[in-house]
Amino acid sequence: MPDPRAAALRAALNVHRPAVAMAAHSPLSARLAEEAGFEAIWASGFELSALHAVPDANILSMGTQLENVRAMAAMVRIPVVADIDTGFGNAVNVHYLVPAFVAAGAAAVVMEDKTFPKDSSLRPGGRQHLVPVAEFQGKIAAACDARGDSGCLVVARTEALIAGQGEAEALARGEAYAEAGADAVLIHSKQKTPDEIVSFCRAWSGRVPLVLVPTSYPQLDEAAIGALGKVGLVICGNHAIRAAVSAMRSTFKRIRAERSIAGVEGEIASVQEVFDLQGDAAMRGVEKRFLR
Numbered sequence: 208m209p210d211p212r213a214a215a216l217r218a219a220l221n222v223h224r225p226a227v228a229m230a231a232h233s234p235l236s237a238r239l240a241e242e243a244g245f246e247a248i249w250a251s252g253f254e255l256s257a258l259h260a261v262p263d264a265n266i267l268s269m270g271t272q273l274e275n276v277r278a279m280a281a282m283v284r285i286p287v288v289a290d291i292d293t294g295f296g297n298a299v300n301v302h303y304l305v306p307a308f309v310a311a312g313a314a315a316v317v318m319e320d321k322t323f324p325k326d327s328s329l330r331p332g333g334r335q336h337l338v339p340v341a342e343f344q345g346k347i348a349a350a351c352d353a354r355g356d357s358g359c360l361v362v363a364r365t366e367a368l369i370a371g372q373g374e375a376e377a378l379a380r381g382e383a384y385a386e387a388g389a390d391a392v393l394i395h396s397k398q399k400t401p402d403e404i405v406s407f408c409r410a411w412s413g414r415v416p417l418v419l420v421p422t423s424y425p426q427l428d429e430a431a432i433g434a435l436g437k438v439g440l441v442i443c444g445n446h447a448i449r450a451a452v453s454a455m456r457s458t459f460k461r462i463r464a465e466r467s468i469a470g471v472e473g474e475i476a477s478v479q480e481v482f483d484l485q486g487d488a489a490m491r492g493v494e495k496r497f498l499r
C-alpha cells in the first residue's frame with residue numbers, strides 16, 4: 208500500500224530548498240522535533256546507541272532499532288527516515304528487513320556502504336571499510352524490490368569520503384548506487400570545513416538528490432546548501448541527544464551543588480508541559496467518554 212508519508216517526503220526533496228530532518232532517539236524527542244517544525248525525523252542509530260549508552264557500532268540489535276522507529280512513527284505525523292546502518296548483513300538481510308521497517312512506518316531507509324559491523328563515521332580513527340560497489344548495488348536493488356508499492360525511499364549512503372577514498376571514488380559510488388535504484392545519495396564527510404562536501408556537490412551529476420549530514424561542518428547553513436542546487440534533504444544528525452546531555456548535566460550539577468531542587472524549577476520543563484507531550488488531554492477525553 209502506498210505510504211502517504213513516503214510520498215510527502217519524496218515531494219519535499221527540493222534541491223533549491225532542502226527539507227530538514229531532526230535527529231530523534233525516542234517518541235518524546237520525535238514529538239519535540241515535530242513541534243519545532245522540522246519536515247522529518249531522523250531515526251539516528253548514533254542517537255539510539257547513545258540513549259542506551261553504547262557505541263554506535265551495531266551493538267544494538269536490528270530489532271531495537273526497528274521498535275524505536277515504530278514507536279516514533281506512531282507518535283508523529285511527519286515522515287520518519289530510518290537509519291538502517293549497513294543493512295545488518297547482506298542483500299538477503301536487507302530484503303527481509305526493509306518490509307519490516309516499512310510496516311513500522313518508515314518513510315525512508317538510509318543504508319551505508321560499510322562492512323558489518325559498522326563503526327561510527329565521526330569517531331576519530333574509526334574502522335571504515337567499504338563493501339565492493341557491486342555488492343552494495345545488490346543491497347540497494349534488494350531494498351527497492353522489498354519496499355513493494357509503499358513508496359518508501361531508499362537512500363544509499365556512501366562513506367567513501369569518510370574512508371579517505373577521495374572524491375572520484377565517492378562520485379563513482381554515488382552514480383553506481385543511483386543506477387541500482389537509489390532515490391537519493393547521502394554523502395557523508397567528517398572534515399571540519401565544508402570544502403570537501405561543496406566540491407562533491409558541485410561535481411555531482413544531479414541524477415538523484417543528495418542528502419547531507421553537516422555535523423562536522425556546521426558553517427554550511429541551509430541557505431548555502433540550497434544554493435548548491437543538489438541537496439534535497441539536510442539531516443541534523445545528533446542534536447537531540449546532545450541537547451539532552453547538556454540539559455541533564457547542567458540540571459543535575461546544579462541540584463547537587465545547591466542541595467535543593469528549587470533553583471532549577473524555572474529552568475526545566477514544567478510537569479504540565481510533560482503532561483501535554485504525553486497526550487494527557489486526549490486521555491482525559493477518553494476517561495470522560497468511557498470510564499463508568
Ligand code: SPV
Pocket residue numbers: 230251252253254263290327328329420422444445
Ligand atoms: C547517525 O546519526 O546515526 C548517523 C550520522 O548515521 S553519523 O553519526 O554522522 O554517522
Ligand code: MG
Pocket residue numbers: 251252253263290292
Ligand atoms: Mg547512523
